[in-house]
Amino acid sequence: MNRENSPLLTDLYQLTMMQGYHDAGMKDVAVFEFFVRKLRRGRGFLMAAGLEQALQFLEGLQFTPEELVWLSSTGRFDTGFLTQLEELRFTGDVHAMPEGTIFFPDEPILRITAPIAQAQLVETRLINLLHFQTLIASKAARMVLMAPDKLLVDFGLRRAHGAEAGLLAARASYIAGFSGTSTVQAGMRFGIPLFGTMAHSFVQAHEDESRAFEHFAHAQPGNVVLLIDTYDTEAAAHKVVALAPHLQREGIHIRGVRIDSGNLADHAHRVRQILDQGGLTKTTIFASGDLDEHALLEMLAARAPVDGFGIGTRMDTSSDVPYLDCAYKLQEYAGKARRKRSEGKQTWPGRKQVFRSCGADGRIASDVVTVENDTQAGYPLLVQVMRGGRRLVPAPSLEDIRRHAQGELERLPEALRQLREPCDYKVEISAALRELADRVDRNFLS
Amino acid sequence: MNRENSPLLTDLYQLTMMQGYHDAGMKDVAVFEFFVRKLRRGRGFLMAAGLEQALQFLEGLQFTPEELVWLSSTGRFDTGFLTQLEELRFTGDVHAMPEGTIFFPDEPILRITAPIAQAQLVETRLINLLHFQTLIASKAARMVLMAPDKLLVDFGLRRAHGAEAGLLAARASYIAGFSGTSTVQAGMRFGIPLFGTMAHSFVQAHEDESRAFEHFAHAQPGNVVLLIDTYDTEAAAHKVVALAPHLQREGIHIRGVRIDSGNLADHAHRVRQILDQGGLTKTTIFASGDLDEHALLEMLAARAPVDGFGIGTRMDTSSDVPYLDCAYKLQEYAGKARRKRSEGKQTWPGRKQVFRSCGADGRIASDVVTVENDTQAGYPLLVQVMRGGRRLVPAPSLEDIRRHAQGELERLPEALRQLREPCDYKVEISAALRELADRVDRNFLS
Numbered sequence: 001m002n003r004e005n006s007p008l009l010t011d012l013y014q015l016t017m018m019q020g021y022h023d024a025g026m027k028d029v030a031v032f033e034f035f036v037r038k039l040r041r042g043r044g045f046l047m048a049a050g051l052e053q054a055l056q057f058l059e060g061l062q063f064t065p066e067e068l069v070w071l072s073s074t075g076r077f078d079t080g081f082l083t084q085l086e087e088l089r090f091t092g093d094v095h096a097m098p099e100g101t102i103f104f105p106d107e108p109i110l111r112i113t114a115p116i117a118q119a120q121l122v123e124t125r126l127i128n129l130l131h132f133q134t135l136i137a138s139k140a141a142r143m144v145l146m147a148p149d150k151l152l153v154d155f156g157l158r159r160a161h162g163a164e165a166g167l168l169a170a171r172a173s174y175i176a177g178f179s180g181t182s183t184v185q186a187g188m189r190f191g192i193p194l195f196g197t198m199a200h201s202f203v204q205a206h207e208d209e210s211r212a213f214e215h216f217a218h219a220q221p222g223n224v225v226l227l228i229d230t231y232d233t234e235a236a237a238h239k240v241v242a243l244a245p246h247l248q249r250e251g252i253h254i255r256g257v258r259i260d261s262g263n264l265a266d267h268a269h270r271v272r273q274i275l276d277q278g279g280l281t282k283t284t285i286f287a288s289g290d291l292d293e294h295a296l297l298e299m300l301a302a303r304a305p306v307d308g309f310g311i312g313t314r315m316d317t318s319s320d321v322p323y324l325d326c327a328y329k330l331q332e333y334a335g336k337a338r339r340k341r342s343e344g345k346q347t348w349p350g351r352k353q354v355f356r357s358c359g360a361d362g363r364i365a366s367d368v369v370t371v372e373n374d375t376q377a378g379y380p381l382l383v384q385v386m387r388g389g390r391r392l393v394p395a396p397s398l399e400d401i402r403r404h405a406q407g408e409l410e411r412l413p414e415a416l417r418q419l420r421e422p423c424d425y426k427v428e429i430s431a432a433l434r435e436l437a438d439r440v441d442r443n444f445l446s
Numbered sequence: 447m448n449r450e451n452s453p454l455l456t457d458l459y460q461l462t463m464m465q466g467y468h469d470a471g472m473k474d475v476a477v478f479e480f481f482v483r484k485l486r487r488g489r490g491f492l493m494a495a496g497l498e499q500a501l502q503f504l505e506g507l508q509f510t511p512e513e514l515v516w517l518s519s520t521g522r523f524d525t526g527f528l529t530q531l532e533e534l535r536f537t538g539d540v541h542a543m544p545e546g547t548i549f550f551p552d553e554p555i556l557r558i559t560a561p562i563a564q565a566q567l568v569e570t571r572l573i574n575l576l577h578f579q580t581l582i583a584s585k586a587a588r589m590v591l592m593a594p595d596k597l598l599v600d601f602g603l604r605r606a607h608g609a610e611a612g613l614l615a616a617r618a619s620y621i622a623g624f625s626g627t628s629t630v631q632a633g634m635r636f637g638i639p640l641f642g643t644m645a646h647s648f649v650q651a652h653e654d655e656s657r658a659f660e661h662f663a664h665a666q667p668g669n670v671v672l673l674i675d676t677y678d679t680e681a682a683a684h685k686v687v688a689l690a691p692h693l694q695r696e697g698i699h700i701r702g703v704r705i706d707s708g709n710l711a712d713h714a715h716r717v718r719q720i721l722d723q724g725g726l727t728k729t730t731i732f733a734s735g736d737l738d739e740h741a742l743l744e745m746l747a748a749r750a751p752v753d754g755f756g757i758g759t760r761m762d763t764s765s766d767v768p769y770l771d772c773a774y775k776l777q778e779y780a781g782k783a784r785r786k787r788s789e790g791k792q793t794w795p796g797r798k799q800v801f802r803s804c805g806a807d808g809r810i811a812s813d814v815v816t817v818e819n820d821t822q823a824g825y826p827l828l829v830q831v832m833r834g835g836r837r838l839v840p841a842p843s844l845e846d847i848r849r850h851a852q853g854e855l856e857r858l859p860e861a862l863r864q865l866r867e868p869c870d871y872k873v874e875i876s877a878a879l880r881e882l883a884d885r886v887d888r889n890f891l892s
Contacts, residue, residue, distance in 0.1 A: 008630040008631040008634055009609050009612070009629075009630075009631050010629075010630050010631075011601070011604070011628040011630070011642055012628050012629075012630055012633075012640045012641065012642025013628065013643050013644055013645055014645075015630065015642075016643075016644065016662075016665065016666050016669070017644055017645060017647075017662070019665045020644070020648060020662045020664075020665035020666070021648075022665070023661065023664055023665045024661040024664075024665070026661075030647075030651065070634045074633070076666070076668075076669070116651060120647060120648075123604070123645075123647075127604040127605065128603060128604050128606065128609060128612060129608075131604070131605055132606075132607050135607075155457070157456075157457060158457070158570045158573040158574050158577070159574070159577055159769045159770075159772070160574065160578075160607065161578050161581075161607035161608065161610075161611035161615075161763070161768075162574065162575075162578055162609075162610030162611040162614055163450050163455050163574060163610050164607075164608030164609050164610045164611070165607035165608040165610070165611050166455070166574060167608075169607075182457040182459065183455075183456075183457065183458075184454040184456050184457070184458055185452055185455050185456075187458075187520070188454055188516045194458045194520070195458065196458025196459035196461075196462055197459055197462075198459055198462065198463055199459055199460075199463060199566075199569075200775070200786050200788065201463075201476075201566060201569075201775070202463045202466060202467075202566075204776045204785075204786060205467075205472065205476065205562060205776060205779040215466050215469065215470040215472075216462075216466045218466075218470075219462065219465045219466035219469045219470070220462050220465065220466070220522070222522075223462070223522070229788045229789070230787070230788060231787050231890070260788065261788035261790060261791050262790070317763075317768040317769045319768050319769060322607075322763040322764075322765050322768040323605045323759050323760075323763045323765060326605070329646070329647070330646070330651060333650065333651040334651075338651070340646050340650060340676060341676070341677050341678075342676060342677075342706065342707035342708070343675070343707045343708035344707060344708070345707050444677070
């Protein structure tokens with residue numbers, strides 16, 4: 001019954017407004033845009049993600065007979081309106097920034113152009129999909145920038161906010177440059193590389209820690225990564241060294257060890273020494289437990305000999321900034337630009353485009369937000385991806401999206417890479433857009 | 447393909463450990479418990495939620511043929527093991543605190559007793575389900591305590607972390623005492639009362655704000671709640687007053703207005719005055735926008751004449767505390783108590799029960815965590831809900847759970863209701879449990 005693309009993944013007011021548009025005979029084309037209003041503490045940039053799921057939602061938009069019967073049973077809607085819902089499909093246009101694109105406040109990353117009822121109905125789920133993956137890709141990108149040469153793996157499903165959050169966090173972090181995830185369904189569904197080691201319970205279920213390591217090595221001879229902090233980390237590292245020759249005779253190599261508690265950098269230094277003295281110079285060290293970009297920075301500053309990191313809760317919940325101040329706003333109806341003017345929440349009206357200029361070093365330097373058909377220096381960021389409810393091009397592969405994101409991160413100037421106090425990026429509002437806003441205000445006041 | 451109860455909603459290591467147990471012939475019964483390690487900043491208590499979804503997951507646990515084919519294609523598992531997975535169902539016992547129960551750190555709210563492979567496989571999704579709803583119910587309960595006489599409505603789907611988060615946040619907040627949600631699918635799926643008003647886009651789509659109000663009133667004559675902050679809040683309130691007599695002649699009453707921006711308390715005072723002077727004394731004021739329990743407290747302290755609140759992002763993401771420090775840990779295997787001893791993450795071993803005592807005023811006063819068959823003063827909180835994979839009693843209705851939660855909140859002592867510095871509640875570890883922990887440590891060291 002929980003259809004992930006159900007049109008009932010919406011707020012009640014979308015349906016009551018649709019009834020209102022229906023009764024008032026308002027069927028004209030509306031233009032809505034999704035954008036972020038402002039960045040939160042210490043964030044310098046955002047990375048767009050979630051478009052693919054948004055397009056799948058629009059392509060599949062359709063009420064089931066059961067949903068219509070249930071809507072009717074609420075007594076809130078009239079029969080004429082409900083009959084129209086039977087036929088409702090998304091027939092509009094979509095312009096968007098490709099997933100993986102770096103963007104900034106006030107820049108639309110998605111524009112919907114469709115009959116107002118459709119554009120209104122899809123608001124809630126579109127925000128839900130674009131907001132979350134953008135949130136996570138933007139967070140994950142910070143870690144990728146901190147530790148570009150390390151293996152970064154998403155471990156976050158258990159404390160993600162539900163199953164979909166876990167799956168989409170695996171996807172968004174992979175786009176941003178993570179190497180993979182531990183979430184098995186994300187492997188099956190998106191083809192994301194899977195990583196996994198062992199848990200404390202496996203060690204605890206054995207009477208003897210060495211015996212647990214041996215059993216695990218035999219069960220996963222190609223992927224022997226042993227968790228060594230269940231009781232005493234350094235003692236377990238010595239057990240690993242003692243076990244290694246026995247396994248080696250069977251052709252099994254210990255690929256790595258994982259440390260999940262205590263001072264990870266200190267343990268890593270001591271464990272590296274124990275492994276090296278035991279001849280296991282090729283056995284890697286993997287760290288996990290309460291990690292985020294700040295913890296990565298500290299560990300790398302402490303020259304901790306860690307080869308890879310499992311990043312869970314703090315990424316999958318974007319724990320320091322668990323939501324973005326984003327919106328999906330009406331910018332035009334029936335050919336006329338519109339503008340919301342609520343205190344602190346004013347929007348720029350009309351259909352917009354964003355042009356980006358790069359410096360001589362190839363790094364991104366400035367953006368201009370302008371009206372759709374204006375041309376500015378630089379290259380446009382929004383492209384049309386759907387016309388009349390159909391995709392214009394096939395969905396890019398996840399690998400293609402990931403490569404695009406990597407290119408974007410490479411073009412990010414130093415000042416925007418700072419973790420704590422990134423500088424403000426220059427987003428200019430064009431003269432043409434300011435003029436349109438003035439015109440809308442004048443019409444409104446007259 | 448995204449099955450919300452798929453066994454692939456798990457971490458890869460659960461499957462690799464299962465292969466390890468399989469190879470080592472380890473099939474004994476394991477006991478795992480789910481608990482929260484400690485409370486975060488300013489939180490005084492937790493409210494258990496998510497058990498119903500956890501039990502549904504266990505009841506339905508089964509690999510599909512497609513999932514098994516895919517697992518096989520990864521080359522990570524041997525055929526004997528995969529064949530066993532075909533037959534895998536959950537055949538264990540479950541003990542749990544009823545949803546809506548108040549609980550504290552170190553107190554298990556769920557215990558799984560099952561063959562180790564099953565108990566291991568379900569870890570990730572059980573944590574995922576129990577963690578999130580407990581997080582949200584605990585957050586929502588704080589708002590219910592702040593504003594017990596107000597209408598509180600969940601508005602959070604759009605910025606919840608995915609669809610499931612939005613649906614389950616609607617459920618968890620309803621359990622904690624919210625009046626309902628704007629999420630339509632939560633109404634269909636859980637029978638939660640739905641609330642909704644109108645959005646700025648509806649007003650913007652009209653040339654004239656009054657005309658928008660009129661259209662909406664005609665479309666939803668039984669639920670006329672008008673959003674008045676699209677352009678100028680007080681000016682719109684005057685328009686509402688001017689419109690009211692016209693609607694009244696058609697038998698339509700304006701039930702309420704909503705304010706969504708600016709200083710909500712100030713606007714509410716001014717709007718209340720305008721409405722009252724216009725004779726609309728029964729028209730209620732509903733506020734929304736960046737609200738949480740602290741904002742509610744401030745508005746109530748400012749005696750803002752607000753009758754109801756729409757609470758969105760900050761509740762659905764539990765924005766100040768977006769995750770709990772929770773765990774699902776092996777406490778016994780093959781009849782022997784076990785204990786994880788990692789730094790800062792030690793657990794109390796064995797099967798446990800929690801006894802609660804109330805004071806003369808009926809308020810909860812102290813808890814004791816002890817071993818399963820010990821008896822302590824007070825009443826036990828964990829009850830058996832599943833035996834051999836089958837429920838012992840039918841699922842309680844959501845209304846029953848909500849009533850239980852209400853009773854729990856009423857029994858909460860004053861000191862734990864404080865928003866910022868609640869006192870620490872006394873959770874005692876019994877002598878019997880301390881003795882068991884010592885015995886486990888001695889066995890381990892010998």
